[in-house]
Amino acid sequence: MAGAKEIRTKIRSIQNTQKITKAMEMVAASKMRKAQDRMAATRPYATKMRSVIGHLAAGNVEYVHPYLLEREEVKRVGFIVVSTDRGLCGGLNINNFKGAVAEMKKWSEQGAEIDVCTIGKKAQSFFRRLGSNIVAERSDIGDAPKLNDLIGTIKVMLDAYDEGRIDRLYIAENEFVNTMTQQPKVGQLIPTVPDTDERLKHHWDYIYEPDSKEVIDELMKRYIESLIYQAVVENGACEMAARMVAMKSATDNAGDIINDLQLVYNKARQAAITQEISEIVGGAAAV
């Protein structure tokens, strides 16, 4: 019977696909562990940075950085969208873009224009297709992102803020909750609200070297950079986790299909045999 052979080739092809998805799952799992370690390694810097910024805000500072001030009129809003370079990671990117687009819509309804800065190939192609105004982009960051790779991209957005071309800066990122869940999130970067430590509220100030403006400028820049860097590193962990889960379900689905096909194949084979026997028996009776 012709059907049986076709089904057999189909089963084999699905088995091959299953092998690939299985391999990808395992690769993603081992990469995820490394990405999680990287995420943990960036945390001390971020906490230290936050506490220094908190000290600054609580201290008696004579210079208030523009990143801490809310602008009254918002004419243009900047968005940094963090995504992956590669696909096959479930709905990770799309969910993130959905959140970003919803926030963008809210702003454009208020008459503000949107500038987009994309990190990762997926965001780039998505927002290009959408026809957004992409002012900076960065892709091919790899599995171990370096702050070096991001400085330029971040600077474009910070410069835009300094020069008044944008009045607010958001970041759309994925939050790593656990292996199974990644939470897309749109957070406000500038103006930023540092969490001040109330216990430190007394009258003292730093000795600045060379002077307060220069130091605080530098510090705020690094603060924003560290936030974005952390988002990128976290996104890396999210990507691997999402890919692992997606590939696991792909492997499971392939297994289900193989089982179903196997059943159909067995039936077809049995039907062919039965038919042959009845034909022989029928032929013998006729003689």
Place this chain on the structure above:
Amino acid sequence: MANTMQVDIVSAEQEIFSGDAKLLVVSAEMGDVGIAPGHAPFISKIKPGEITLRVENEEQHFYVSGGMLEVQPHVVTVLADTAIRADDLDEAEAQQAKERAEESLKEKQGTPDYAAAAAELAEASARLMVLKKMRNTSR
């Protein structure tokens, strides 16, 4: 009076040192500074170079390519840069990011290679100095 202070040296990519120390010497923006426990609140940029830490009776050396230093009486934080930083270099990076956005077809504009080379040279020589010093102390 405590004679040690908590010192944390962290970079964006990893934690470099965390623990108690008696003295910290670092090249700040306006010259080398030594920080002992109980120092007044102090905040400064730091230049590429080495950080010397006295822990118990031995000295430890670290190399940083710039960053920030924050001093509280009992806590000293060094926020080290991992990247080579220079204003014109940042500018070049920013320019590249823009160019990438303006379609990747007609790229390859003259990037300030000189700035990159100069910053790299400064970093390399600072790194060399640290290495030399470490070699001297270990013998």
